[in-house]
Amino acid sequence: MRRAVTTFFVTGTDTGVGKTVLSAALCRAWGAAYWKPLQTGAQDGDDDTREVARLAGLRPDQVFAPARVYAGPFAPEWAATLEGTRVSVAEVLACRPAPAGPLIVEGAGGVLVPVNEQETMLDLMAAHGAPVIVAARSALGTINHTLLTVGALRDRGLQVHGVVLIGPPAPHNRAAIERHGAVPVLADLPLLGEVTPETVAQAAALFGPPELAHGH
Numbered sequence: 001m002r003r004a005v006t007t008f009f010v011t012g013t014d015t016g017v018g019k020t021v022l023s024a025a026l027c028r029a030w031g032a033a034y035w036k037p038l039q040t041g042a043q044d045g046d047d048d049t050r051e052v053a054r055l056a057g058l059r060p061d062q063v064f065a066p067a068r069v070y071a072g073p074f075a076p077e078w079a080a081t082l083e084g085t086r087v088s089v090a091e092v093l094a095c096r097p098a099p100a101g102p103l104i105v106e107g108a109g110g111v112l113v114p115v116n117e118q119e120t121m122l123d124l125m126a127a128h129g130a131p132v133i134v135a136a137r138s139a140l141g142t143i144n145h146t147l148l149t150v151g152a153l154r155d156r157g158l159q160v161h162g163v164v165l166i167g168p169p170a171p172h173n174r175a176a177i178e179r180h181g182a183v184p185v186l187a188d189l190p191l192l193g194e195v196t197p198e199t200v201a202q203a204a205a206l207f208g209p210p211e212l213a214h215g216h
């Protein structure tokens with residue numbers, strides 16, 4: 001029995017690759033709610049939840065507070081350590097929201113970013129179980145980073161829904177990723193002249209309704 005997938009986990013090949021802007025476009029395209037389980041860098045104003053709510057025009061019932069917010073602009077493990085605390089994947093998932101409709105979950109950095117001394121974002125994704133969308137740069141260097149990320153996800157039994165390449169179109173990189181990764185590139189997301197609700201709404205048009213897939 002196939003049913004529509006209602007939750008996707010957005011990871012990336014790096015921090016700063018464009019996961020938040022992509023998440024906003026996906027929320028806009030699919031009428032999805034948003035959750036950033038672990039937010040770091042708050043001392044510098046990093047607040048992906050506020051940014052996605054603004055860019056996607058989310059309603060209050062589509063916005064969920066992070067499980068943990070840390071001040072330091074670091075991986076959650078170190079940011080938590082600096083605050084004399086620690087968080088486990090189980091504690092994060094205990095905060096998992098249950099919205100009425102689709103949900104986009106954004107990770108912190110890439111797949112092997114440490115959550116604590118034993119667990120990484122990959123453990124969080126594996127426990128969460130949702131299919132994963134990989135945000136990757138389109139430029140030189142992305143083939144290796146993207147295939148490494150896809151391989152790590154599959155090694156943990158996760159379904160990779162697809163890759164989104166962010167930046168100037170690079171058809172040679174797109175083709176290599178699809179060929180060597182046996183993974184679809186869902187879209188080429190260009191660099192937006194300005195990142196605004198209007199340009200994000202235009203970017204949302206790149207994403208049709210989420211394919212029916214074996215739900216998790």
Ligand SMILES: Nc1ncnc2c1ncn2[C@@H]1O[C@H](COP(=O)(O)OP(=O)(O)OP(=O)(O)O)[C@@H](O)[C@H]1O
Binds near residue numbers: 016108189190
């Ligand atoms: N398609 C795009 N066009 C223009 N600017 C973009 C695009 N995607 C991301 N940016 C900009 O690049 C910077 C990093 O993007 P973003 O915050 O989405 O990365 P991230 O992967 O979510 O980072 P983090 O790991 O901190 O969550 C931001 O200033 C953002 O506005």
Ligand SMILES: C[C@H](N)[C@H](N)CCCCCC(=O)O
Binds near residue numbers: 041072110
């Ligand atoms: C500070 C900002 N919030 C970033 N998302 C944190 C990303 C941590 C990346 C760790 C690493 O890969 O070295």
Ligand SMILES: [Mg+2]
Binds near residue numbers: 019020048
């Ligand atoms: Mg982000």
